[in-house]
Amino acid sequence: MVTKKEVDKFIKNQKSIHLYKKVQKALRDVLLAMSDEDYRKVTKNLILMVVHETSYGQLMYHSPVKSKFKILQLSVAKDIDINILRWIIAHELGHATQGRNWRRGDDEKLEKDADKKAEKWGFKKTKAIQKYGDKEYTGIKKLYKRINKK
Numbered sequence: 001m002v003t004k005k006e007v008d009k010f011i012k013n014q015k016s017i018h019l020y021k022k023v024q025k026a027l028r029d030v031l032l033a034m035s036d037e038d039y040r041k042v043t044k045n046l047i048l049m050v051v052h053e054t055s056y057g058q059l060m061y062h063s064p065v066k067s068k069f070k071i072l073q074l075s076v077a078k079d080i081d082i083n084i085l086r087w088i089i090a091h092e093l094g095h096a097t098q099g100r101n102w103r104r105g106d107d108e109k110l111e112k113d114a115d116k117k118a119e120k121w122g123f124k125k126t127k128a129i130q131k132y133g134d135k136e137y138t139g140i141k142k143l144y145k146r147i148n149k150k
C-alpha cells in the first residue's frame with residue numbers, strides 16, 4: 001500500500017492545487033484507495049493543471065521531466081460535491097493507467113476502461129454522477145451554439 005506520507009508529498013508538489021483544499025482532499029482520497037502498482041503508474045510524471053471556475057487561465061513552472069509526462073487538466077466548480085469530484089479524479093487517473101491518448105477506432109473503449117478503473121478503486125459512477133455529467137455536457141453544447149452564432 002502507498003503511504004500517506006508519499007501521497008502528501010505528491011500533492012504538495014502539485015503547484016496548481018496549492019490553494020484548492022477540496023481538490024487536495026478528493027485527490028488524496030483517490031490516491032490512497034489505489035494499489036501500490038496503480039499509484040506508481042498513475043503518478044509517474046503526472047502534472048495537474050487545475051483551475052477553479054472563477055479563474056480564466058494560469059501558468060505554472062515545473063521541474064524538468066526527462067521522459068514522457070502527462071497533464072491532468074481539471075476545471076472545478078467551487079460548490080462541486082466531493083463525491084463527484086472524487087469520481088472525476090478517479091476516472092481521469094484511470095486514463096493515466098492507459099499509457100496513450102484516444103485514437104480513432106477506440107470509440108468508448110478507453111472511457112469504459114477509465115470507469116472500470118475508478119470503480120476498482122472504490123469510486124463507482126452513480127446516477128448522481130451520470131446526471132452531473134449530462135448537465136455539464138448540455139452546458140457545453142449550449143456554449144458552443146452561442147459561440148458559433150457570433
Ligand SMILES: [Zn+2]
Nearest residue numbers: 091095111114
Ligand atoms: Zn474519460
